[in-house]
Amino acid sequence: MSEVKVDTADLSLPKKSNFSRVNRKAWVIAKKNFKEKMKNWQSMIWTIGFPIMMLIVYNFIFSQEGEEPEDAYLANNLSTFDIEFPGIVVYSVGMVLISSAIMFAAAKKSGTLERMDTMPAGRANIFMGAIISETFFMIFQISVIFSFGYGILGAYFKSWGALLIGFFIALIFGIGCIGIGLLISGLANSAESANGFGMLVHWPLLFLSGSFFPFESNVVYATPYYWIKQVYLQITIFGDGLSDKLYSSSLIGYTAEEISITILGGIAIIVGFMVVFISLGIFTFQKKSEI
Amino acid sequence: MSVCFSKTMIKNGLHYVHNLKPLNKNMDLVLEDLSVISNHQAYNINESKSERDIIIDVQSLEKKFGDLKAVDNVSFQIKKGELFSLLGPNGAGKSTTIRMLTTVLNPTSGDAIIDDNSLKKQKNQIKSIIGVCPQDIVIFDVLSAEENVRFVAEMHGIDKKSAREESKKLLQLMNIGGRKDACKNFSGGMKRRLNLVMGLVHKPKILFLDEPSAGLDPQARRLVWDFIRNLKKTGMTIILTTHDMVEADLLSDHIAIMDKGKIIAMGTPNELKKKDMNVSNLELEFHNAQELNDTQKCLKNYDNIKNIQKISDIKISVSFIGGIPTLKNEILECAIKVKNLLFRDPTLEDIFLNLTGRSLRD
Numbered sequence: 001m002s003e004v005k006v007d008t009a010d011l012s013l014p015k016k017s018n019f020s021r022v023n024r025k026a027w028v029i030a031k032k033n034f035k036e037k038m039k040n041w042q043s044m045i046w047t048i049g050f051p052i053m054m055l056i057v058y059n060f061i062f063s064q065e066g067e068e069p070e071d072a073y074l075a076n077n078l079s080t081f082d083i084e085f086p087g088i089v090v091y092s093v094g095m096v097l098i099s100s101a102i103m104f105a106a107a108k109k110s111g112t113l114e115r116m117d118t119m120p121a122g123r124a125n126i127f128m129g130a131i132i133s134e135t136f137f138m139i140f141q142i143s144v145i146f147s148f149g150y151g152i153l154g155a156y157f158k159s160w161g162a163l164l165i166g167f168f169i170a171l172i173f174g175i176g177c178i179g180i181g182l183l184i185s186g187l188a189n190s191a192e193s194a195n196g197f198g199m200l201v202h203w204p205l206l207f208l209s210g211s212f213f214p215f216e217s218n219v220v221y222a223t224p225y226y227w228i229k230q231v232y233l234q235i236t237i238f239g240d241g242l243s244d245k246l247y248s249s250s251l252i253g254y255t256a257e258e259i260s261i262t263i264l265g266g267i268a269i270i271v272g273f274m275v276v277f278i279s280l281g282i283f284t285f286q287k288k289s290e291i
Numbered sequence: 292m293s294v295c296f297s298k299t300m301i302k303n304g305l306h307y308v309h310n311l312k313p314l315n316k317n318m319d320l321v322l323e324d325l326s327v328i329s330n331h332q333a334y335n336i337n338e339s340k341s342e343r344d345i346i347i348d349v350q351s352l353e354k355k356f357g358d359l360k361a362v363d364n365v366s367f368q369i370k371k372g373e374l375f376s377l378l379g380p381n382g383a384g385k386s387t388t389i390r391m392l393t394t395v396l397n398p399t400s401g402d403a404i405i406d407d408n409s410l411k412k413q414k415n416q417i418k419s420i421i422g423v424c425p426q427d428i429v430i431f432d433v434l435s436a437e438e439n440v441r442f443v444a445e446m447h448g449i450d451k452k453s454a455r456e457e458s459k460k461l462l463q464l465m466n467i468g469g470r471k472d473a474c475k476n477f478s479g480g481m482k483r484r485l486n487l488v489m490g491l492v493h494k495p496k497i498l499f500l501d502e503p504s505a506g507l508d509p510q511a512r513r514l515v516w517d518f519i520r521n522l523k524k525t526g527m528t529i530i531l532t533t534h535d536m537v538e539a540d541l542l543s544d545h546i547a548i549m550d551k552g553k554i555i556a557m558g559t560p561n562e563l564k565k566k567d568m569n570v571s572n573l574e575l576e577f578h579n580a581q582e583l584n585d586t587q588k589c590l591k592n593y594d595n596i597k598n599i600q601k602i603s604d605i606k607i608s609v610s611f612i613g614g615i616p617t618l619k620n621e622i623l624e625c626a627i628k629v630k631n632l633l634f635r636d637p638t639l640e641d642i643f644l645n646l647t648g649r650s651l652r653d
Contacts, residue, residue, distance in 0.1 A: 025445075025446055028442065028445045028446055029446075032431065032434070032438070032442045035434060035438065036431060036433050036434060039433045039434070039473065040433050110429065111425060111427055111429040112429055112430075112431060114390075114395050114425070114429070115423070115425065115429045115489075116446070117394065117395050118393045118394060118395060118418060118421065118423045119418055119443065119446040119447065120415050120416075120418035120419040120446070120447060120448070121418075121446055122415065
């Protein structure tokens with residue numbers, strides 16, 4: 001029988017805490033998580049099939065070109081569907097909030113997290129592994145949504161370059177949502193309750209941010225979803241640059257007004273949102289699952 | 292439940308962990324008679340644990356959950372290659388102790404030195420030398436068996452190629468090598484085998500088995516015991532938790548009996564049984580329940596009767612101080628009319644009963 005080769009570099013870890021170092025084991029965990037995700041068909045229907053269904057429904061309802069005078073945004077022959085598409089992207093990417101909350105809560109409940117805790121990896125690798133796998137899944141998810149929305153249903157975008165920037169901004173937003181998912185799973189006792197809490201956060205945020213329908217209120221600025229939707233929309237549809245001002249959430253209506261924050265400021269808010277929620281999520285999960 | 296471990300599997304397992312030559316016919320593992328197994332456990336009481344041989348040194352370990360002391364000032368040492376059992380009823384603190392030693396729980400106070408690594412300061416070093424088989428089946432159930440085992444191997448730093456080879460070999464040995472589907476489709480026995488393989492794939496120095504035979508039928512349990520004995524022959528140190536006194540008696544070199552978070556007795560099975568030498572055990576079988584109740588009521592009045600345990604409606608076990616002659620008065624006084632009377636050696640159950648006044652199953 002052959003000798004088992006052990007990577008001794010991984011075993012000679014510094015004599016420090018459990019949270020000491022991220023190493024290649026994060027990739028091993030990420031690979032395992034990604035496989036689990038791709039093999040779970042029910043989860044795939046929820047995270048990819050459902051957004052596609054929403055796209056089809058939105059396309060069916062809103063693809064007619066408007067003739068009403070208040071449809072100011074239709075100046076370039078844009079349909080309501082074109083304008084609503086960024087909202088669908090926010091909805092789809094934001095779903096990672098629920099799926100990651102379920103994933104962590106299930107690992108906590110089923111004992112797989114505890115089993116991983118007995119392996120020489122540490123929580124830092126476990127979190128990093130989860131962030132990597134969820135990011136790769138989001139890349140896959142956004143690619144599918146883009147292919148379907150832009151490729152098949154013909155949603156409007158200004159240029160390929162703008163679309164690429166939109167893609168990365170959506171990804172940053174998604175990583176922030178993993179943080180919210182972690183936060184929720186730290187507080188939830190089971191996958192079922194994590195799912196419930198996730199819904200309780202995701203759906204109100206979608207409506208309060210004006211992602212689905214225009215919403216005339218200052219409340220929108222308190223939601224991370226508004227910033228991603230607005231930045232994504234202005235870059236991919238109007239081709240706005242970093243120094244251009246953002247519009248209020250009623251952009252899709254005739255009452256759209258400029259606000260004082262630029263697109264660059266909006267991107268900074270999205271990055272800040274990601275950093276805050278990932279930190280808060282890890283802190284809460286670690287605190288709540290440490291015994 | 293179906294049988295989990297076949298005899299072939301045990302023989303192969305022995306071959307695998309020995310990692311040396313072809314199977315020796317003498318290793319053929321026919322299930323031994325219980326008494327033969329007991330004889331194998333003859334232990335030199337005077338044997339001291341030299342510091343060099345000690346692989347686990349638990350020092351005043353304590354774990355509190357709020358006001359509850361789940362583990363209360365527990366200390367013990369385990370030698371290399373030893374099979375050490377923590378025996379006790381549910382809630383005694385066995386699993387909490389194991390969870391601390393496997394680095395999952397942080398002790399409230401105390402420490403343990405595991406292969407020269409401090410539990411408090413060198414968790415990662417400890418994690419790299421231990422294997423854990425939890426009481427509950429903990430597998431990634433949408434993955435295949437091989438994917439599960441390979442994941443554990445890679446997490447322990449085994450390179451991809453070796454991880455693949457080792458996983459395949461071990462799964463073949465456990466008769467689950469052919470299955471490529473998700474292990475959520477496996478039977479309970481197969482999942483339990485996979486649970487064990489995941490704790491073994493990296494060939495740990497120390498293996499923690501938390502109630503390994505819980506929920507198995509008697510035949511499967513015996514086969515699990517044989518598998519554990521064979522693992523021990525490889526020199527692996529094994530720490531077992533159980534509330535099954537037969538399991539602890541048959542497998543262990545040393546046993547620590549736990550109750551309410553404390554170790555109340557410790558030693559080899561023989562040492563423990565000899566602990567209370569002046570206590571004798573008698574099993575009395577009656578013709579009917581009325582006779583049993585009358586006798587039980589009467590015997591309770593005597594100070595030299597330590598414990599009376601009801602075995603069935605017509606059978607009781609009586610522990611008393613002294614030998615049979617000392618019981619003469621009680622037998623005459625209570626006018627005991629027995630159908631059968633059996634004088635027997637003490638079991639670990641008796642020891643626990645005498646120490647706590649409760650049965651292990653309570």
